[in-house]
Amino acid sequence: MAADESYPEELRYHREHDWARVEGDTATVGITWYAQDALGELVHFEPPEEGASVAADQSYGEVESVKAVSDLISPLSGEVVEVNQVVVDEPEKVNDDPYGDGWLIKIRLSEPSEAEGLLDVAAYKALLEEQ
Amino acid sequence: MQTLRRTPLYERHAALGARLVPFAGWEMPVQYTSIVGEHRAVRTSAGVFDVSHMGQLRIAGDGARDYLQARLSNDLDRIGDGEAQYTLLTNEQGGIVDDLIVYRRGEDQFLLVVNASNVEPDHAVLSETDDVSADWALLAVQGPEALSRLGIEVEPFTFRDDHVLGVRCLIAGTGYTGERGCELGCAADEAVRLWDAILDAGIVPCGLGARDTLRLEVCYPLHGNDITPERTPIEAGLGWACALDKEFTGVDVLRRQKEEGTPEKLAAFVMDDKGIPRQGMAIDEGGTVTSGSLSPMLDQGIGLAYVDAGLAAPDTKVTVDLRGRPRAAHIVKKPIYKREE
Incomplete structure (x- = not known):
């Protein structure tokens, strides 16, 4: 079942519709409810290699629905320390639970201060209002 | 920017929460809930597609059969009254202008159902036909339970005029999914009544997204993707729909390709x-x-x-x-x- 629209308070948001949950020097990253709704039911997650470097604002992988492909944009810079294999096997988890079981990767941050530049939930919702 | 056309069922699609997208100049539902779910409904039970964007060309009168026989690839004499045939409209180079279904109503009376994006090029080549697309709505009801839920029988590639769920229709045993089922043509102002009755029969509304994945699984070509005016039926594996022993536009090229390969x-x-x-x-x-x-x-x-x-x-x-x-x-x-x- 697709999740209801929500944008948790505790997350930081990137304007390309990605979220980050920063905990110390690591961040969990995924796509927002808006992004998964725009794509439709996800059928493929093309993940980065564990150990790969990712840079803020750059693509680190792709997700695909039946009709569309979308680049995944990393909100933050660092090293990929974990890929969510559950989503690799069952991409629809992202639709079911975009902020929980549907997380995509975990990053060890190289520039933790970058998080300051991300949007808070109010700013992200304001961005969605303009879409 | 060109204004998108809407079928008589547009309000119904919007009310169901369909995702509407531009397609061939029309604003059409790509999905209602999920492409995968709608696809599976057609493979396991029954689904209904609004395909009213497709074009209808009509020709009747002395010489109609000869006129089409000289321009369409398949042999029209293989079908009788009340029968339908998959055929191709080709150009001088043997390229595919369109793929279509021709319905024979009588010896010199035919209906052609053509791709939405090709109504104009088809009509340019088949200038003797009348474009009656605007008068018609077309619903495809497809799946193993499609006919039983509608309470009708129709054999593949046959058609007749009859009532379906109380609405007067052209019932044709055709489709684009690889499943049993039918396509129902009705007057544009009857479309909402027919659609509502079909949904009441427990048939799942399906969008063009599922229509595309269904046809691809069974390898029906999509004009504009898999077949184009630059590709011939021989390269496309559609030689079975070409009667190379008769004369039609581009046949020389096709005979040579059949002989020599592509x-x-x-x-x-x-x-x-x-x-x-x-x-x-x-x-x-x-x-x-x-x-x-x-x-x-x-x-x-x-x-x-x-x-x-x-x-x-x-x-x-x-x-x-x-x-x-x-x-x-x-x-x-x-x-x-x-x-x-």
Whole structure:
């Protein structure tokens, strides 16, 4: 079942519709409810290699629905320390639970201060209002 | 910007929460809930598609049969009154202007149902026909339970005028999904009543997204992707729809290609690696993907591609360039998906 629209308070948001949950020097990253709704039911997650470097604002992988492909944009810079294999096997988890079981990767941050530049939930919702 | 046209069912689609997208100049539902779910409904029970965007050309009167026989690839004399036939409209180079279904109402009375995006080019070539597209709504009801839920019988590639759920229709045993079912033509102002009755019969509304994945699993070509005015029926594997023993536009080219072979052929493939092929991707050994998707029934990437003729045999290993990543696939016999009997 697709999740209801929500944008948790505790997350930081990137304007390309990605979220980050920063905990110390690591961040969990995924796509927002808006992004998964725009794509439709996800059928493929093309993940980065564990150990790969990712840079803020750059693509680190792709997700695909039946009709569309979308680049995944990393909100933050660092090293990929974990890929969510559950989503690799069952991409629809992202639709079911975009902020929980549907997380995509975990990053060890190289520039933790970058998080300051991300949007808070109010700013992200304001961005969605303009879409 | 061009204004998008809407079918008589637009308000119904919007009320159901469909995702509406531009398609061939029309604002059409691509999905209501999920492409995968709608696809599976058609494979396992029954679904209904609004295909009122498709064009209808009519011709009647002395010489109508001769006129079409000289311009369409298939042999019109193979069908009788109340029968329908898949056929192609070709150009002087043997290229495919459109693929269509011709319905024979009488010896010199025919209806052609053509692709929405090709109504104008078709009408330019078949200038003696009347474009009656605006008068008609067309609903495709497809799936193993389609006919029983409608309470009708119709044999494949036959048609008749009759009532369906209280609405006067042209009932045709045709479709674009590989399933049993029918296409129902009715007057545009009756479309809402027919649609509502079909949904009340427990038939699932399905969008163009599922229509595309359904047709791809059974390897029905999509004009504009897999067949174009630059590709001939021989390369596309549609020689079976061409009567090369009669005269029609471009037949000389097709006879020569049939004799000599073509450098490329349209082949079906299934991904062995993960990943979804898409239109325009390269086949590294020689070829180009013309349609690609995830197959909801196989849960694997599938596609159609023009490949070098030497690669077109089933079980040939090929490599699809998925945005820079080489991914393994193999050629399969068409159709890609067939129900287990």
